[in-house]
Amino acid sequence: MLLAAAAAAASAGLHGADVRRGPVPGLARQYATVTAEVELTSDPRLTRPRVSGDHMAPDSVLIDAEVRRVERVGDAGAVETRAPVLILVNTAGQAHGHGADARPSPWLGLLPSTRLRVTARLAPPLTDGDRIAAVLRVRGRAAPEVIGGPSGPQRLAGRLRAGLRAATDGLPGDARALLPGLVVGDTSRVTPDLDEAFKETDLAHTLAVSGSNLTVLLALLIGPPGLAQHVERRGLAPRLGLSLRATALLCGVLTLGFVVVCRPDPSVLRAAACGSVALLALATGRRRSLIPALATAVLLLVLYDPWLARSYGFLLSVLATGALLTLAPRWSAALRRRRVPARLAEALAAAAAAQALCTPVVAVLSARVSLVAVPCNLLAEVAVAPATVLGFAALVTAPLAMPVAKAFAWCASWPTGWIADVARTGAALPGGGVDWPGSWTGALLLGLVTVVVVLVGRRLLGHPWLCALCGVLLLLVLVQPPPLTRVITGWPPPGWRFAMCDVGQGDATVLAAGPGTGVVVDAGPDPKPVDRCLRALGITRIPLVVLTHFHADHVTGLPGVLRGRSVGVIETTGYEEPADQAEFVRREAAGQGIPLTHAAAGEERRIGGLSWQVLWPPPRPSADPDGPNDASVTLLVRSGGLRLLLLGDLEPPAQQQLLRSPALARLVGVDVLKVAHHGSAHQDPDLIRVVAPRLALISCGAGNMYGHPAPSTVAALQAEGARVLRTDRDGSLAVTGAGAGLRVARD
Known part of the structure; x- marks a missing residue:
């Protein structure tokens, strides 16, 4: 514990120093106009359109970056530095790709690790204790001035991602938007109403790069749970004649490729780590020993990036993974004892366990509790695996044979469209959610309510007629017939x-x-x-x-x-x-x-x-x-x-x-x-x-x-x-x- 605390203090101090050192924070407090050389550390992303009064607020492009060299306009001499910033590009009057014939802003085509020279006004972050030193506000409609291209891995990842988008161009609207999000977390085509539907049904995790994506691919190689180390092991690996060590090596290469294609930022690393933990559970069947493994993965990730300790997404990912390792097996066994089919029991237990632990945190974020989250996740889960596998097949084949990639994408559009329909249908139910206090007090209250529901539910499972009555009442609450x-x-x-x-x-x-x-x-x-x-x-x-x-x-x-x-x-x-x-x-x-x-x-x-x-x-x-x-x-x-x-x-x-x-x-x-x-x-x-x-x-x-x-x-x-x-x-x-x-x- 002392060693971990010391390491955490050192890591947090070093990361905090990046935010405070150098000339950028001081220039931001003066709202100075500067010429800066920056290196991009994330993909560009558009702000969601929103109504401000009687007009739409102008769209902006947001990019995470690091300032490597900065010079105040009018001063002589540039200063070398290393300060994390958020670039905000006002795209008012520019096309941004929402319409069918619109051309995207040139800022949206940039790749991480690209170096730019920009003239912009610095501003301090909106909140103290942020992970950025300043906001770089870029105005004007000129294309970005590129002074250094992206790295080789990022060019490869960009080519693959662009190929996947091209392969999905001819798909129906929802599938065209969702498939890149399911595969590599590219949500640039997701419309605001579809995004809102996924949030209301607690399906937003399917649009982010998550450990489940990696788990699906690796489970395809390894096969059913607990058989990876047995002669009877299944999956593609033994069919290809691969030994256990060769299979492990191939899984490692696939994990590395996953990180490269989906960008090696903390969220992807978190997904790879948590996905690997879930994979270990599938491969060995030794769930009890995986809690220390999960704890180790969390500790290493937080030491790598201390800002994850303040990330709700990281907290939800850890809670969901922990639920799958602890509560889900017990609940699944309890359901099987009550004659619920094994596959249905596992799916229902996994969805319910993850929801039970994650819902209090979601309530803090949205001040709302979804009543359709578990059934929507169950219905969507059957389509996630085929959509992911077919989507990755389209991703890999697109640079080599676009017609084949389009065929894979067309096949993937069916399960992807199903997921979108589940989200839209669940969000459209008038009683699909209830308002809840959006505070940690509200989260604690919701946790207590969840415990009561679980305890009552255990007793109800022995009374089928009461279960049926509760199901009918819940259906009436959700549908709310006029x-x-x-x-x-x-x-x-x-x-x-x-x-x-x-x-x-x-x-x-x-x-x-x-x-x-x-x-x-x-x-x-x-x-x-x-x-x-x-x-x-x-x-x-x-x-x-x-x-x-x-x-x-x-x-x-x-x-x-x-x-x-x-x-x-x-x-x-x-x-x-x-x-x-x-x-x-x-x-x-x-x-x-x-x-x-x-x-x-x-x-x-x-x-x-x-x-x-x-x-x-x-x-x-x-x-x-x-x-x-x-x-x-x-x-x-x-x-x-x-x-x-x-x-x-x-x-x-x-x-x-x-x-x-x-x-x-x-x-x-x-x-x-x-x-x-x-x-x-x-x-x-x-x-x-x-x-x-x-x-x-x-x-x-x-x-x-x-x-x-x-x-x-x-x-x-x-x-x-x-x-x-x-x-x-x-x-x-x-x-x-x-x-x-x-x-x-x-x-």
Whole structure:
């Protein structure tokens, strides 16, 4: 223990010195502009797109690197150093490869060990105690200046990885994105919604380089557990006539190749070490002696890279491996004693044990507990091995024979597509997860709950009927059929006509158009909340989606609207700005084969008892609008005896023009007003007086940076006799009845 503590202190001190020594930390505190020579230590990666207000935050390329030489701009003389940094490249205005025809940024093609010369501004890291000395912020659209190419192993790894991507180019979307991630951890093609689905079902470990990848390949050589040292050993090695020593040597070479191809950074080394431990368990059947082996691997890895001691990924990997070595064999034996088939018992025990130990840590990270993690992992596990083996076959053959690699990739697309379907289906279940306190106190509480569940579960295994009843109850919780949910929660209220979904700082509303049918107006900033809202409302068919304008807080949630539903037409404003969001909508519509149309004033439509008229924008505006807000599609809706006015995000100039239009007479005294622009202060008082709604609904996010809704707007609406409700305080809202029977329910 003393020796380990001394070694850990020495290693941590040396690594900490890299962060503090040299001129880089001081220059970062001054936000100095420097010219630096850097060596890349990781693959470039894109930040995930996110909504900031009404627009998409610009994408950035992130690369880990080491500064080897730095010179302040304007000063004479460069200083040799060795400081870890994070390079942040602002790619606004550059293509980044998300679209089918987009060309990737030149920064994304760089390989680790490449040396660059960059001129950038230094900034300190966001948090103290970070593993980097500074952030290098690179601006400008010029290609990187390369002063030294990558090393031979990295060029080989890059060629193999590029070959795998080329081999998967013709595959369906999910398989094309997932296969490189399953094989070598390349997640550059994984879409945000697919990534979110994997996180919600606790399948994200399949997208990272993990020990299971290596274990699958080595188990292919060694064969079934416990037979590696016997005459009856199986696997490919004895079929090829290889001795036990030759097999061990071949496994070592394969492990080395795995590390090279998947990049020799700490996460890959961790995967190789933990995978080797799991392999040792498979090969020898001596699970009890493997706990010291796992402890040794952890100790050596932490001494190699002390920052792993602060890595949640490392902690989860160690916990999962430990669960497979300790709990899983006991649980598997207990299941077999209760007549569960051996293969099913092993798979169920492995998934449940890993989940039991890892879930408290996952809850700290996501403040959520997945209820579908175990079944999703069980269903996905049957496809991981064939996908991995076929994917590695495509990886190896791609540089030699691309048609053969494409054939392997096509075969791998079937199990890979299955894994994606499992993740998407599990994530789509309305009761797939529950919120949980995202703290270590919450983790401790969850650990206690897990222990109780395990103890109760042991007793339930002896009572099949109780097990079946618990299974049915869990299924009902996961599926949450709308009729049952309505009886228990009262949401949605019977006979609802209009619903405003709580989607945060954005808009998403639904007009009832028959059983399971609704017209959706706007989609909010995030696919997940609007999808959850539509499922709660029981909407499965959408004859029309109206996107009032192309700001991100109204259209970025469109994939959630389209997910698993029959959609007829998407109607938008004719003012296609911002251009990137308009392109996003076109791409989503084309991917689902849904036609796009433009709305214009005077258009009238009817679906059953629901009818509406487009009041804005005019078909031939005299001048371009001041911005996307003033081009918002504005609807006057009739549902039975209920009249609703949906203003989109119209600003005062367009509101005043609307008052001067022929539609003025129709605006007087509506029942429900969807307040424009999330209740901002930019409202025309004359329009509020003319409309004089009985009920004013405002869609806004809790604690939003704009202060929506403005107190002046709320006061003006109340002065006209309106009852004002807002989603940030009242949650989702549903309107029922009409006239004197007008009611509003809250979720």
